[in-house]
Amino acid sequence: MNLSMETRENILVVKLKGELDHHSAESTRKKIDKAIIEKGSKNIILDLKELSFMDSSGIGLIMGRYKNISQKDGKLFVISGNQYVDRILKMSGLLKIIEAYPEMDTALKNI
Amino acid sequence: MERNHMKLEFLSKSKNESFSRIVVAAFAAQLDPTIEELSDIKTAISEAVTNAIIHGYEYGDGIIRIEATIEGNVIEIIVEDFGKGILNLEKAMEPFYTSKPDLERSGMGFTVMETFMDDLKVETNESHGTRIIMTKRIENLPNKER
Numbered sequence A: 001m002n003l004s005m006e007t008r009e010n011i012l013v014v015k016l017k018g019e020l021d022h023h024s025a026e027s028t029r030k031k032i033d034k035a036i037i038e039k040g041s042k043n044i045i046l047d048l049k050e051l052s053f054m055d056s057s058g059i060g061l062i063m064g065r066y067k068n069i070s071q072k073d074g075k076l077f078v079i080s081g082n083q084y085v086d087r088i089l090k091m092s093g094l095l096k097i098i099e100a101y102p103e104m105d106t107a108l109k110n111i
Numbered sequence B: 001m002e003r004n005h006m007k008l009e010f011l012s013k014s015k016n017e018s019f020s021r022i023v024v025a026a027f028a029a030q031l032d033p034t035i036e037e038l039s040d041i042k043t044a045i046s047e048a049v050t051n052a053i054i055h056g057y058e059y060g061d062g063i064i065r066i067e068a069t070i071e072g073n074v075i076e077i078i079v080e081d082f083g084k085g086i087l088n089l090e091k092a093m094e095p096f097y098t099s100k101p102d103l104e105r106s107g108m109g110f111t112v113m114e115t116f117m118d119d120l121k122v123e124t125n126e127s128h129g130t131r132i133i134m135t136k137r138i139e140n141l142p143n144k145e146r
């Protein structure tokens, strides 16, 4: 699992690459939460495009970040459009509460 | 396809999640599955193994055993732990039920296994452990996409 983060104004953009399972979710969660505090980010975009695997631990990770950020009136978007991720995202019902975009540009415009 | 069988045992460490699903996927590759079928199998294994680690052996390491059998174009996969067992199975299998919401679990594991595989059976015994038995038929269409 490879994680890269950048800040654009008040948005934390997180790119996830590789396999997101229970093992990698724990360290990923810590890194994201630390960055949110350090940068004082209001909103967050999770880019899932480069993931080659995701199970329900990924759903838990997204859901947890969504809860935290929306408690502070922030927004969480995901970038998707990837065969390994889309099916489980749909199944989990997450797409009914979280906005998903196929491209970063449109997500940044809409946040 | 001629009958084939494998067995794998490992400690319930989260590091072993990716190792175990890759092993089973490599075994399943004999059936010439599509990328999607292989991804379904990997995800279902990952759910069962993660459950054994975080629920079955919540207080320490234990042994997880995986057996897989290929018969014809069907693969049967058994994921077994010898941990605490599931007290209320009916409730545990409901979508979105989790006994560990504090750990950011979503309660989707069993639903994922049911959806991604063709058949799912659960055998469990309080303080003896849990056996997850899953099967999937690999369609052998002549022009299937790969």
Ligand SMILES: Nc1ncnc2c1ncn2[C@@H]1O[C@H](COP(=O)(O)OP(=O)(O)OP(=O)(O)O)[C@@H](O)[C@H]1O
Pocket: A056, A057, A060, B047, B051, B052, B055, B056, B057, B081, B083, B084, B085, B086, B092, B093, B097, B098, B099, B100, B104, B105, B106, B107, B108, B109, B110, B111, B130
């Ligand atoms: N091997 C196991 N041993 C003991 N209890 C289990 C086992 N597998 C599942 N359970 C129980 O069944 C419940 C539902 O499991 P399921 O995988 O559907 O959800 P979860 O693991 O809680 O969340 P998620 O899989 O979405 O991260 C668990 O919360 C747990 O109480």
Ligand SMILES: [Mg+2]
Pocket: A056, B047, B050, B051, B108, B109, B110
């Ligand atoms: Mg689970």
